[in-house]
Structure formats: C-alpha cells, structure tokens
Amino acid sequence: MNLNRRPSYWEKDALLKPAQFGVIGSGLVGLGAALEWKRLRPRDRVVVFERAAIPAGASTRNAGFACFGSPSELLDDLQTQPESEVWDLVAKRWEGLRYLRQLIGDAHMEYEGLGGYEIFRNGEEALFEACRDKLESFNARIESITGEKNAFEVRDDLIAPFGLHGVRHIILNRLEGQLHPGKMIGRMQQLAQAADIQIMSGMELLSLAEESETVQLLGTDGYAISCEKVLVATNGFARQLIGDLSLVAARNQVLITYPIPNLALRGAFHYDRGYYYFRNVGDRILFGGGRNLFPTQEETSNFGLTDNIIMPLKELLSELILPGREWKIDQYWSGILGLGPQKNPIFRFHGERIFLAVRLGGMGVALGAKLGAKAARQLLESAT
Numbered sequence: 111m112n113l114n115r116r117p118s119y120w121e122k123d124a125l126l127k128p129a130q131f132g133v134i135g136s137g138l139v140g141l142g143a144a145l146e147w148k149r150l151r152p153r154d155r156v157v158v159f160e161r162a163a164i165p166a167g168a169s170t171r172n173a174g175f176a177c178f179g180s181p182s183e184l185l186d187d188l189q190t191q192p193e194s195e196v197w198d199l200v201a202k203r204w205e206g207l208r209y210l211r212q213l214i215g216d217a218h219m220e221y222e223g224l225g226g227y228e229i230f231r232n233g234e235e236a237l238f239e240a241c242r243d244k245l246e247s248f249n250a251r252i253e254s255i256t257g258e259k260n261a262f263e264v265r266d267d268l269i270a271p272f273g274l275h276g277v278r279h280i281i282l283n284r285l286e287g288q289l290h291p292g293k294m295i296g297r298m299q300q301l302a303q304a305a306d307i308q309i310m311s312g313m314e315l316l317s318l319a320e321e322s323e324t325v326q327l328l329g330t331d332g333y334a335i336s337c338e339k340v341l342v343a344t345n346g347f348a349r350q351l352i353g354d355l356s357l358v359a360a361r362n363q364v365l366i367t368y369p370i371p372n373l374a375l376r377g378a379f380h381y382d383r384g385y386y387y388f389r390n391v392g393d394r395i396l397f398g399g400g401r402n403l404f405p406t407q408e409e410t411s412n413f414g415l416t417d418n419i420i421m422p423l424k425e426l427l428s429e430l431i432l433p434g435r436e437w438k439i440d441q442y443w444s445g446i447l448g449l450g451p452q453k454n455p456i457f458r459f460h461g462e463r464i465f466l467a468v469r470l471g472g473m474g475v476a477l478g479a480k481l482g483a484k485a486a487r488q489l490l491e492s493a494t
Contacts, residue, residue, distance in 0.1 A: 128336045129155040130337070132157050133340070139478045204255055222287055234279075245264070263284070315328065315351065346447050355456060359449075362447060375395070467485040
C-alpha cells in the first residue's frame with residue numbers, strides 16, 4: 111500500500127465519489143448484479159471493484175460447461191440432501207442458464223448445445239446401473255422443470271465414434287451445452303460500459319465497514335469510497351473480507367491441448383461424479399479436475415499447478431480420451447471455487463446494507479448471473 115499517493119481532487123470528485131451500489135467482484139455474479147441494478151435504477155451510480163486486471167476467481171478460469179447436473183451427481187445429492195432441495199437447485203441452475211443466454215446472447219459467448227455426457231469406465235457397472243435405474247424418474251423431474259421430455263438417455267453407441275477407450279457406458283443429457291467464458295465476461299463488460307457502470311480494476315479492498323447510512327470501503331493505496339448498499343460477490347475468496355462464513359476455497363487445475371487433427375469428440379463430459387471433466391474447444395481438448403486426489407492440498411485460495419494433479423490428468427488424457435493419438439499441451443491454469451457443506455449458495459444479508467452471494471459450488475456458470483440479479487433486487491427492496 112502506498113499511503114503517500116493520496117487521491118487528487120479530480121479523482122475524489124469523479125472516480126471515488128459516493129455510489130448508490132457497490133459490487134465487490136467483477137465476475138458473473140457481480141456484473142449480473144450491477145446490470146440489474148442499473149436496469150431498475152438507471153440514474154444511480156454503480157461501481158464494481160475488482161482486485162485484478164480481469165476477474166480473478168472462476169468466471170474466466172472455468173471449463174465453460176453449461177450444465178445443471180449429471181446423473182451420478184444427482185444420485186449422490188439425493189443421498190445427502192432432501193429431495194425437494196436437490197430439484198429446487200436443479201431448477202435454479204436451469205433457469206440461470208436460460209437467463210444467461212438471454213442476457214448475453216448465444217453468439218456473443220459461442221454457446222453450443224452439443225449435450226452433456228457422463229461416462230462410466232470398465233469396472234463401474236454398479237454406478238452406471240444405479241444411474242440408469244433412476245433415469246425415468248430423473249427425466250420426469252427435469253420435464254417438470256424444463257418442459258423437455260427425455261433429457262437423459264443411454265448412448266453407448268457414441269463411445270466408438272468419440273474415440274474413447276476403456277469406456278463401458280455413456281449417458282447423454284441433451285439439454286446441456288458449452289460456451290466461451292472469456293467472451294461471456296467480455297460481453298458483460300461491454301454491457302456494463304454501455305450502462306455507465308464503473309469497473310475499478312486493480313483495486314483490492316482491504317476492509318468494509320457498515321455505518322448508519324453507508325458502507326465505507328477502504329482499498330489499496332488508501333483509496334476509499336462510500337456506498338449506500340454493497341454486494342460481496344467474490345465466491346471462493348469471500349472469507350478474506352467476511353471471515354465467519356461456512357465456505358472453503360478449492361482449486362481446480364486445468365490443461366488444454368494444441369489443435370488435434372480430425373478430432374471426433376464433441377460435447378462436455380463428466381467423469382467420476384464430476385471430479386473430472388473434459389470437452390472439445392474447437393479441435394482442442396480441455397481437461398481438468400482431480401482435486402479429489404489430494405483434497406486437503408487443493409483446499410486453497412492460491413492459484414498454482416502441482417505435478418501430483420497434472421500428471422494423472424495427462425495420463426487419463428492419453429489413456430481415456432486420446433488413446434494412440436499424438437497430442438501436446440498448449441496451456442495450463444487453475445481456478446478457485448467456493449464450496450461448502452451444502453450445495454446451495456450463501457445468499458443473505460450480512461448486516462442491513464451488505465449482501466452476500468457466494469459459494470456457488472462449482473456451478474457459477476449456471477447460477478451466477480441470475481443470482482447476482484436477484485441479489486440486486488433484494489438490496490433495492492430492503493429498507494434504507
């Protein structure tokens with residue numbers, strides 16, 4: 111922090127002047143909230159604070175899955191949560207994806223409805239049969255949510271055309287898809303700029319203090335700003351500002367190949383209850399996950415790559431996805447999720463003027479934009 115770099119009169123009069131709404135975090139939730147506030151109150155001043163040059167959590171570092179629940183995930187959830195809560199969350203994910211597509215437009219984020227697939231390898235017959243036995247009831251539930259019949263179906267006939275090795279069964283969810291997270295956020299930034307929303311990138315907030323009529327935010331370089339209402343939308347990083355949260359930061363490591371000639375695989379794939387995931391990006395393969403191998407190690411808010419995760423990913427890439435094919439890795443990266451003992455997000459007031467919309471449980475693409483919009487409406491409806 112450089113306390114000697116005091117704000118100028120010009121900065122305080124224009125860039126740091128009080129705002130009606132302040133948003134901490136410029137990812138899907140934060141920008142979704144800012145856009146909704148401006149839609150409802152176009153004359154209000156809205157400021158979004160982002161500590162990095164671009165969103166630094168998961169919104170631009172995820173795999174770009176437009177998904178809402180694989181069969182084994184739903185089966186697992188039903189064993190640990192009330193049935194009504196499981197399907198209520200599925201409905202929120204589905205509605206969130208529809209909202210996102212309407213807000214952004216499919217072309218602006220390269221949305222492709224190529225389907226979501228869950229694969230079951232040799233030796234996983236029991237899990238497959240348990241999932242298959244539930245498909246009829248799952249389809250009935252999803253039809254009641256989406257209006258679409260037969261979302262799930264067994265498609266073992268696709269194993270060979272996709273070039274997968276050691277896979278015994280595939281279950282397709284034809285309602286799922288994939289998108290480009292960078293272009294998604296880029297479009298939201300364009301919409302924010304057009305709505306006269308100020309995004310203060312590179313300003314890390316050190317503290318926020320609720321007072322009788324405002325919330326005081328103190329940032330790096332001693333910069334401060336007051337807002338009438340504030341949304342915390344930093345997902346896995348929220349405990350750095352709000353300590354008493356039932357939230358754990360979790361790192362996911364990801365790789366992507368160079369283009370692979372004649373790649374047949376298309377769609378978004380889940381494996382091992384969603385702990386592993388892969389998809390095509392054009393003629394590339396994106397592959398990520400494996401945090402269940404070393405869960406304590408990966409419960410961190412620090413970005414980074416580790417050999418004990420990356421090497422198993424590369425082995426599975428070679429054995430499962432691209433057997434007998436030549437491939438090279440173009441890039442590696444990591445992203446930070448917000449997880450907890452429950453899959454429902456933390457969505458509540460923290461005081462009278464601060465609202466929390468965090469812990470999206472790895473489903474931020476599906477939940478984020480609409481959750482942010484809902485948070486903005488709740489803050490607007492609350493007494494000032």
